[in-house]
Amino acid sequence: MSMDKEAVCKVARLSQIRVSEEEIERISPQLTGILKWIEQLGEVNTDNVEPLANVVDSDLHLRKDEITDGNCSDKILANAPEEVQNFFVVPKVIE
Amino acid sequence: MTKLTQLTITDALKGLENKNFTAQELTQAHIDAMQSAKKLNAFITETPEIALKQAKASDDRRAKGNAGLLDGIPLAIKDLFCTKNVQTTAASKILEGFKPEYESTVTKNLFSNGAIMLGKTNLDEFAMGSSNTTSYFGNVISPWKRDGDDTDLVPGGSSGGSAAAVSAHIAMGATGTDTGGSIRQPASFTGIVGMKPTYGRCSRWGVIAFASSLDTPGAFARTVEDTALLLESMAGYDPMDSTSANKEVPQYSKSLNGDIKGMKIGIPDEYRIDGMPDEIIKLWEQGIEWIKDAGAKAVRISLPHTKYALPAYYIIAPAEASSNLARYDGVRYGYRANENDLQDMYAKTRAEGFGEEVKRRIMMGTYVLSAGYYDAYYRKAQRVRRLILEDFEKAYEKCDAILTPTTPSAAFAIGENEDDPIKMYLNDVFTVTGNLAGLPGISIPSGIDKDGLPLGLQITGRAWDEETVLKIAGTIEKAAQFKCMPK
Numbered sequence: 001m002s003m004d005k006e007a008v009c010k011v012a013r014l015s016q017i018r019v020s021e022e023e024i025e026r027i028s029p030q031l032t033g034i035l036k037w038i039e040q041l042g043e044v045n046t047d048n049v050e051p052l053a054n055v056v057d058s059d060l061h062l063r064k065d066e067i068t069d070g071n072c073s074d075k076i077l078a079n080a081p082e083e084v085q086n087f088f089v090v091p092k093v094i095e
Numbered sequence: 096m097t098k099l100t101q102l103t104i105t106d107a108l109k110g111l112e113n114k115n116f117t118a119q120e121l122t123q124a125h126i127d128a129m130q131s132a133k134k135l136n137a138f139i140t141e142t143p144e145i146a147l148k149q150a151k152a153s154d155d156r157r158a159k160g161n162a163g164l165l166d167g168i169p170l171a172i173k174d175l176f177c178t179k180n181v182q183t184t185a186a187s188k189i190l191e192g193f194k195p196e197y198e199s200t201v202t203k204n205l206f207s208n209g210a211i212m213l214g215k216t217n218l219d220e221f222a223m224g225s226s227n228t229t230s231y232f233g234n235v236i237s238p239w240k241r242d243g244d245d246t247d248l249v250p251g252g253s254s255g256g257s258a259a260a261v262s263a264h265i266a267m268g269a270t271g272t273d274t275g276g277s278i279r280q281p282a283s284f285t286g287i288v289g290m291k292p293t294y295g296r297c298s299r300w301g302v303i304a305f306a307s308s309l310d311t312p313g314a315f316a317r318t319v320e321d322t323a324l325l326l327e328s329m330a331g332y333d334p335m336d337s338t339s340a341n342k343e344v345p346q347y348s349k350s351l352n353g354d355i356k357g358m359k360i361g362i363p364d365e366y367r368i369d370g371m372p373d374e375i376i377k378l379w380e381q382g383i384e385w386i387k388d389a390g391a392k393a394v395r396i397s398l399p400h401t402k403y404a405l406p407a408y409y410i411i412a413p414a415e416a417s418s419n420l421a422r423y424d425g426v427r428y429g430y431r432a433n434e435n436d437l438q439d440m441y442a443k444t445r446a447e448g449f450g451e452e453v454k455r456r457i458m459m460g461t462y463v464l465s466a467g468y469y470d471a472y473y474r475k476a477q478r479v480r481r482l483i484l485e486d487f488e489k490a491y492e493k494c495d496a497i498l499t500p501t502t503p504s505a506a507f508a509i510g511e512n513e514d515d516p517i518k519m520y521l522n523d524v525f526t527v528t529g530n531l532a533g534l535p536g537i538s539i540p541s542g543i544d545k546d547g548l549p550l551g552l553q554i555t556g557r558a559w560d561e562e563t564v565l566k567i568a569g570t571i572e573k574a575a576q577f578k579c580m581p582k
Contacts, residue, residue, distance in 0.1 A: 003462070007462075011465070015417065016421075016424070016441045016445055017458065018442040027458070033517060034409065038406040038472065038476075039406075040402075041407060041476060041479055046479060049478040051478050052481035053477060055294050055308070055484065055532060056294065056533070060337050063334070072196075076196075078196055079193050079428035079429070081428075082431070088426050090440070091440050092437075
């Protein structure tokens with residue numbers, strides 16, 4: 001598999017990262033190189049092997065469904081780049 | 096009197112208890128060391144005022160007889176741990192100025208044991224790197240130099256600032272995180288001890304996420320005993336982290352007592368890789384002799400899927416990172432680029448806020464998770480991950496722990512290995528297997544190479560068996576008598 005410029009553009013769009021023409025030129029061979037390298041996994045026979053997502057084998061424990069915090073909007077907003085009246089502010093999204 | 100910055104944590108605790116010096120004196124000595132070693136760029140944020148305040152409170156506690164396990168000990172905290180009201184950046188422009196409203200569980204545990212924070216240490220951006228050359232806040236420079244050569248060397252990464260601070264005697268110990276080798280590799284490069292415990296032993300709550308199924312908080316110090324003490328203070332069950340283990344934490348600092356007679360130490364065939372320097376092979380053989388002299392038995396083992404660990408890691412870690420780092424969108428915290436359209440704002444914020452390696456990994460991770468490639472890459476890597484875990488399970492039927500070198504080379508110069516990302520990735524070839532399998536591992540400074548640079552040996556243990564790992568590490572430490580210090 002190779003990561004051509006078109007594929008880089010697509011993946012940059014999915015990643016929500018703006019890339020310049022010059023960056024695409026640079027990134028495309030790098031990602032292609034990494035992809036070729038990781039494709040050696042194809043040599044490994046993984047028939048009937050279950051994927052391992054996490055080494056923790058215990059079940060997630062459930063806590064009681066009760067409110068444990070809240071009333072802390074000031075804390076939540078403390079690092080916001082922009083806020084007004086207890087809301088995060090973003091560029092206008094409705095025409 | 097010995098200079099206060101030369102003491103081990105264990106000796107400093109005795110000195111404090113015997114009133115030979117105060118926590119404030121001990122802390123001031125380390126603040127002075129921090130000020131005079133600024134050229135290492137080990138810290139992103141220095142917190143001397145907080146440190147002195149904590150030191151005064153520590154002296155008061157000790158006077159009342161209420162001293163904790165680490166009371167009065169000045170530590171450095173990797174800037175990946177959220178610290179309440181103190182800037183926490185993950186070494187990224189995208190988090191510059193971010194002041195968490197809460198404290199990570201690990202730092203909370205350390206502080207409630209009386210530890211003192213000197214500052215927040217530099218790292219590779221979002222802990223992605225093996226050289227500490229991807230930080231937005233500049234490279235960390237190792238306190239070590241090659242003999243007769245003034246070239247600046249890397250301290251390793253990603254926890255490079257923590258390793259440099261402990262190695263240069265700025266801090267008595269430090270926190271780190273290890274996702275693919277980010278504690279053990281810099282410990283090896285800077286001639287100190289670094290330990291990654293079993294996944295789930297230390298809480299990830301408040302640790303800025305990179306690859307959640309691999310990220311493991313751990314500790315650096317200059318002796319095995321000190322490292323054990325730090326780990327004991329950091330570890331423990333935390334309901335705030337769903338992967339935190341509800342298991343009692345043993346008294347690690349006591350586990351160094353006793354010998355390793357009769358233990359079986361595995362020596363994996365597959366770790367003899369092409370191009371590994373003779374000195375590292377020699378050091379490994381020396382390590383085998385040391386454990387035999389102590390009455391343990393070396394047994395040949397096979398970990399057949401070792402070679403596939405790094406490629407599997409470079410699918411799994413970027414995949415998880417691409418998801419974890421989706422939160423940096425310029426809305427709730429951190430950097431925001433100016434744009435009039437929301438989508439444009441996201442894309443420009445992330446383009447300007449993330450560095451090159453981070454962007455590369457986000458894109459790689461997004462690619463392997465995208466429609467049509469998920470099974471071929473991501474699922475495949477997860478299947479290989481299981482085979483790697485099974486390799487270890489089979490090996491541990493024949494041995495109690497595994498002895499290997501920590502890294503395939505000594506520290507390299509800043510700028511080296513940067514032409515090709517894969518070259519840099521190969522630094523973690525001996526450490527990444529332990530992350531994929533979630534196992535505890537430690538690097539112990541064990542020798543020097545022809546240029547006078549430190550080399551480490553690594554012990555990897557069974558899950559939850561940090562005590563055996565520490566016991567063997569203590570034996571190697573005693574045999575190696577590593578006394579070298581950076582010049």
